[in-house]
Amino acid sequence: MESELQEEQLEGAEGQVIYLSRERQVLVLQMESLRSENQQAEAGLEALYRLHQQEVHSLREESLQVFxxxxxxxxxxxxxxxxxxxxxxLEAIQDAVHLSTQNLQLQADNKQLRKALDELKALSAHTKMKE
Structure with missing residues (x-):
């Protein structure tokens, strides 16, 4: 459309008005086209942003589940x-109690055996004296 405008450029004030009117139409169309592209770009960015947010949310949930x-x-x-x-x-305590009980029993047995040994020695010494 711009090339057509260049070709039709007329001379004089009336030609200038027509030329400027058509140039204005071209600029309006260009602005509408840019607005449309801008809207499409914004829509695309918003879609990407939503997708990114969903992925972040998904990754966050996955990380929380892993943790x-x-x-x-x-x-x-x-x-x-x-x-x-x-x-x-518990087993160590039970073993300690059992070993302590056995130790006391062995000490008592040892005491009895020493007493019996002392009695045997005394009896043996007494028997030797009688002979």
Whole structure:
């Protein structure tokens, strides 16, 4: 349209008015075209922005789920470890009590055996004196 306008350029005031009128029409069409392109670009950017927001939200949710799963696994491992520790501690206490009881019993047995040995020695010494 601009090339047609250049060809039809008339001389004089009336030609200038016609030329400027047509040039104005060309500029209006160009502005409308630019507005349309601008609207399309904005719509495209908005669509990309929404898509980006959805992806960010999706990634955030996925990350949170991974962390939740990790925490659950960690808590389960902690619970299992605490259970093992408590079991080992209980067994160690039971062993200590059992060994303490056995030690006391052995000390009592040892005391009785020494007493019996002392009695045998005394009896043996008394028997030797009689002979």
């Amino acid at each position: 939740r799963t990790f925490r659950q696994v960690l808590e389960e491992q902690k619970r299992i470890s605490e259970g093992r520790y408590r079991t080992l501690l």
